[in-house]
Amino acid sequence: MLYRIQIKALSYRRGGWKLRLAENDPIQNEQTGGAEPPMIELAGVTKEYVKPSGEVHTVLRDLHLRMAKGEFCSFVGPTGCGKSTTLGLIAGFEQPTGGTVKIQGEPLQGLNKQAACVFQTDNTFPWKTVIDNVSLGLRLRGISKAEAYDEARVWIERVGLKGFEKHYPHQLSGGMRKRVALAQCLIVQPQILLMDESFSALDVHTRSLMENELLTIWEETSASVVFITHDLEEAIALSDRVIVLTAGPSATIKGDYRIHLPRPRNVSEIRFDPEFLKLHEKIWNDLRDEVMISYEQSYQSR
Numbered sequence: 001m002l003y004r005i006q007i008k009a010l011s012y013r014r015g016g017w018k019l020r021l022a023e024n025d026p027i028q029n030e031q032t033g034g035a036e037p038p039m040i041e042l043a044g045v046t047k048e049y050v051k052p053s054g055e056v057h058t059v060l061r062d063l064h065l066r067m068a069k070g071e072f073c074s075f076v077g078p079t080g081c082g083k084s085t086t087l088g089l090i091a092g093f094e095q096p097t098g099g100t101v102k103i104q105g106e107p108l109q110g111l112n113k114q115a116a117c118v119f120q121t122d123n124t125f126p127w128k129t130v131i132d133n134v135s136l137g138l139r140l141r142g143i144s145k146a147e148a149y150d151e152a153r154v155w156i157e158r159v160g161l162k163g164f165e166k167h168y169p170h171q172l173s174g175g176m177r178k179r180v181a182l183a184q185c186l187i188v189q190p191q192i193l194l195m196d197e198s199f200s201a202l203d204v205h206t207r208s209l210m211e212n213e214l215l216t217i218w219e220e221t222s223a224s225v226v227f228i229t230h231d232l233e234e235a236i237a238l239s240d241r242v243i244v245l246t247a248g249p250s251a252t253i254k255g256d257y258r259i260h261l262p263r264p265r266n267v268s269e270i271r272f273d274p275e276f277l278k279l280h281e282k283i284w285n286d287l288r289d290e291v292m293i294s295y296e297q298s299y300q301s302r
Contacts, residue, residue: 037105039192039224040067040090044099047085059085061250063099065243067224069191074227074235076287077245078294083228087194090226091115115192116185120200123181124169130156130180131165137188155183159213175206179213186217193218196228211238211267219264232287236279237267244286247293255286
């Protein structure tokens with residue numbers, strides 16, 4: 001059986017060479033002409049809430065998006081435009097009022113069992129040690145404690161926390177706790193990683209380290225990443241695509257930008273790349289207009 005693929009990047013990481021396909025380029029079967037469905041698809045997705053007054057508030061309107069397997073996609077937009085709501089719909093925490101969320105071509109029913117989430121606040125349980133926190137997902141799936149611990153040690157080392165297995169969250173720095181949260185999610189090998197302002201509470205130096213660590217792990221796992229952020233520089237430095245949402249209410253997709261910067265990337269160094277600066281100016285021109293609309297709406301509602 002023959003396949004035709006378009007190579008996006010070939011890089012070396014721990015464990016061997018890593019081949020990544022071009023964004024949104026499905027693997028074509030030469031015999032059948034078939035193609036893999038997108039990992040995530042938003043097909044005309046709308047989300048509405050009913051206020052206590054009975055008024056209908058439309059958060060998102062008619063979102064159309066297809067995201068390939070292994071793609072890193074960031075969402076930016078003004079405060080309150082529905083970025084986190086979009087992530088919640090993909091996670092299955094909420095159901096769309098209109099349209100369909102599809103995962104690998106199938107309509108999402110209930111929670112998205114192929115996804116794991118890293119939020120702004122800690123995912124860790126304060127009464128559990130690092131190794132107990134990291135191994136929890138496997139234990140809940142019926143894996144023996146010994147086996148779960150063995151796998152947890154591998155992930156603890158991968159996120160740079162070897163030697164801290166018996167520490168409790170309160171004994172760790174914010175960056176270290178975020179590493180625990182990453183390991184806690186990735187140990188269950190999710191096909192989709194959902195990150196909602198995950199690094200926003202970290203200091204600038206720790207944040208840069210965590211961004212690079214995230215890219216390294218992502219390139220090793222080939223998970224699809226949905227990344228929510230207010231930081232446009234962070235979005236460009238990390239992503240294959242940056243999605244700009246309009247100001248709410250009734251937010252929709254204003255821009256879908258391909259980030260053709262070379263990989264592997266160092267998030268600190270890539271910011272000085274001339275192409276990065278061009279992309280930042282181009283995307284910011286779109287985003288700035290929506291931010292100003294949002295500010296004006298906030299001022300008028302006082």
